[in-house]
Each structure stands twice: as C-alpha cells, then as structure tokens.
Amino acid sequence: MEERKWPGPKGMIPEPERNAADANMHNRRYLDELLTEMRIIDSFEPDLTLHLFGRTFASPIMMPAFSHLNKVGITGRTPMQEYAAAAKKMNLVNWVGMEPDEEYASIAAEGAETVRIIKPFMDHDEILKQIAFAKSQNAFAVGVDIDHVFGKNGKYDVVDGIQLGPVTLEDLKTYVSAAGDTPFIAKGVLSVQDARKCEQAGCAGIFVSHHHGRLPFGIPPVMALQEIRKAMPDTKMKIFADCSIETGYDAFKALALGADAVSVGRGILPGLLKEGSEGVVVKVTRMNEELSEMMGYTGIGDLSRMDSSVILFHGQHL
Numbered sequence: 001m002e003e004r005k006w007p008g009p010k011g012m013i014p015e016p017e018r019n020a021a022d023a024n025m026h027n028r029r030y031l032d033e034l035l036t037e038m039r040i041i042d043s044f045e046p047d048l049t050l051h052l053f054g055r056t057f058a059s060p061i062m063m064p065a066f067s068h069l070n071k072v073g074i075t076g077r078t079p080m081q082e083y084a085a086a087a088k089k090m091n092l093v094n095w096v097g098m099e100p101d102e103e104y105a106s107i108a109a110e111g112a113e114t115v116r117i118i119k120p121f122m123d124h125d126e127i128l129k130q131i132a133f134a135k136s137q138n139a140f141a142v143g144v145d146i147d148h149v150f151g152k153n154g155k156y157d158v159v160d161g162i163q164l165g166p167v168t169l170e171d172l173k174t175y176v177s178a179a180g181d182t183p184f185i186a187k188g189v190l191s192v193q194d195a196r197k198c199e200q201a202g203c204a205g206i207f208v209s210h211h212h213g214r215l216p217f218g219i220p221p222v223m224a225l226q227e228i229r230k231a232m233p234d235t236k237m238k239i240f241a242d243c244s245i246e247t248g249y250d251a252f253k254a255l256a257l258g259a260d261a262v263s264v265g266r267g268i269l270p271g272l273l274k275e276g277s278e279g280v281v282v283k284v285t286r287m288n289e290e291l292s293e294m295m296g297y298t299g300i301g302d303l304s305r306m307d308s309s310v311i312l313f314h315g316q317h318l
C-alpha cells in the first residue's frame with residue numbers, strides 16, 4: 001500500500017514525527033473524519049459576509065494571532081505587516097499575538113480591523129497597559145491567550161524573558177472592565193467550564209483553541225466547540241475557533257458546528273514567508289472558494305443559516 005502523505009503545508013510537523021500526545025494530530029484526524037450530506041435542491045450561490053461587533057467583513061475566515069515573525073521579508077516589511085495588509089485588502093479580521101507596543105502599532109497601521117491578543121503576563125499591570133495601548137490604536141477587540149500559562153516543564157512559562165502567570169476569573173473581570181467598550185476575547189478555551197467562566201466575566205467572545213498543541217492530548221477545538229454550543233445555546237458571546245484549519249473545507253466544518261468565524265494559522269505560513277501579502281491573498285482566496293463550494297452543496301445560503309445537521313461523524317449525525 002502506498003504510504004499516506006501528510007497533506008498539511010510545509011510549516012506543519014511531518015507525520016512521521018508525530019506522537020499521540022500531539023494535539024495537532026488529533027485535530028487533523030478529527031476534521032478529516034467529519035463528512036457532509038448534500039442538499040442541492042433550491043440551493044444558490046452563497047454569501048460569505050460576516051457581521052461581527054458592528055462591522056461587516058468579506059468572509060468568516062480570519063488571519064491568525066501570530067507573533068515572533070520578526071524577520072524582514074522580501075519587501076523589507078515584516079511578515080506580521082504583510083498578513084495585516086492581506087487582511088486589509090481582503091476585508092478580513094486581523095489578529096496579532098505577543099508583540100511590543102511599537103510593533104503592534106506598525107501592524108495596526110496597515111488599516112485592517114485588528115484584534116490584539118496579549119500574553120497572560122505575571123505582571124497584571126503590563127496587561128492593563130497593553131490593553132490601554134491597543135485601545136489608543138483603535139483595536140477592533142483585545143484579549144488574552146489564557147491557554148499560555150504553563151510551559152513544557154509544568155511551571156509558569158517565560159517568553160522572551162518575560163514571566164507569564166495564572167489567569168483567574170477575577171483577572172478576567174478586570175480585563176473586561178479595562179477593555180470597556182472594546183470587545184474582550186479569551187483565547188484558548190477548550191471546555192464548557194472555562195466557557196461559562198468567560199461568560200461570567202463578561203467576555204464578548206471566546207476563541208476555542210489549544211494554540212497548536214499547548215495541551216498534550218488536547219481535544220480538537222472543533223469537538224470542544226460543539227460541546228460549548230450545546231451547553232450554552234443562548235450565549236451572547238461570539239465563538240471563534242482555530243487549530244489545523246488549513247482549507248475552506250475545514251473552515252466550513254468548524255462554522256457548521258458552531259463557530260462564528262475561524263482563523264487559518266500555520267496554513268498561511270508557506271505563502272506568507274515566500275510571497276508576503278500576495279501569498280496570503282492567494283491562500284485565503286482559495287479557502288473562500290472552498291467554503292463557498294461547501295455552503296452551496298449543503299444548501300447553506302449565508303452564515304446565519306449554518307446547520308450542524310449536514311455533518312456526520314462515522315456515519316452518525318452529531
């Protein structure tokens with residue numbers, strides 16, 4: 001039998017190096033095992049428009065909350081600026097991870113609606129300062145990646161020499177209040193319990209994610225997403241998801257199972273690092289086409305009509 005080739009882009013870990021604790025492997029397998037019905041009669045070309053926090057975007061496929069891509073690209077600009085430019089050009093939501101204020105400002109200056117995700121620093125004042133700075137730059141939303149507390153040694157992680165620390169429900173309430181009229185998002189939710197705490201804290205949204213495998217044996221975010229939707233059917237929080245969303249077909253499955261919008265992460269890296277913003281535009285344009293194809297074939301005319309009953313797992317409706 002021919003050996004199966006890992007379909008992921010170059011940035012992904014090749015299959016032979018994978019192990020069972022690697023949550024990325026479980027995302028991929030789970031997403032690939034979700035199959036769809038066809039509902040073609042009375043189906044027309046779908047509309048991908050996303051309405052989010054009072055703004056309108058061209059598609060529910062968003063840029064990832066990346067960081068540390070400081071190397072200067074072929075155009076003399078950083079990859080962070082390059083993908084922000086793609087978001088602006090395509091009218092997509094842009095996300096930015098751990099970046100110092102001045103870098104964040106240069107990325108936000110590309111003009112896309114940008115969400116700033118701040119690390120869970122041990123120094124809470126630093127978080128509050130970065131929230132205030134993001135607000136001064138008209139951030140679309142702000143948040144904290146609450147799944148980046150521990151490192152591989154089981155201690156509070158240290159990134160770029162900066163000490164990270166725990167996040168409590170009370171901390172979340174403080175950040176929500178500091179964000180004020182700017183939506184606050186908790187990134188890195190992977191359980192109903194945490195989703196309920198985020199709601200209690202007043203978060204405007206949660207990002208269902210394990211940050212490409214921070215949690216060994218972590219369940220696929222798309223699986224957690226379904227649990228959260230079932231447990232909290234009336235939540236007002238927006239629910240985002242990522243992890244191994246590499247194609248518009250993956251995006252469709254996450255959206256059908258309850259995500260309001262999704263981020264493509266490492267899937268944009270090959271194009272981004274090779275061709276800058278143009279490489280990202282090519283990748284996401286193709287993903288939008290694939291998403292549209294899936295919505296068309298499943299009779300889903302727009303995002304408000306997403307329907308989990310078109311998806312089957314091992315022959316069973318979910």
Ligand SMILES: Cc1cc2nc3c(=O)[nH]c(=O)nc-3n(C[C@H](O)[C@H](O)[C@H](O)COP(=O)(O)O)c2cc1C
Pocket residue numbers: 064065066067068069096097098099117145187209210211212242243244245246263264265266267
């Ligand atoms: C180079 C790189 C830097 C990242 N930096 C951050 C960060 O600073 N903050 C954050 O919340 N997530 C960060 N992430 C995680 C992504 O936002 C995303 O959650 C993760 O990559 C899962 O998506 P994927 O499987 O499609 O890559 C980073 C990921 C990569 C690859």
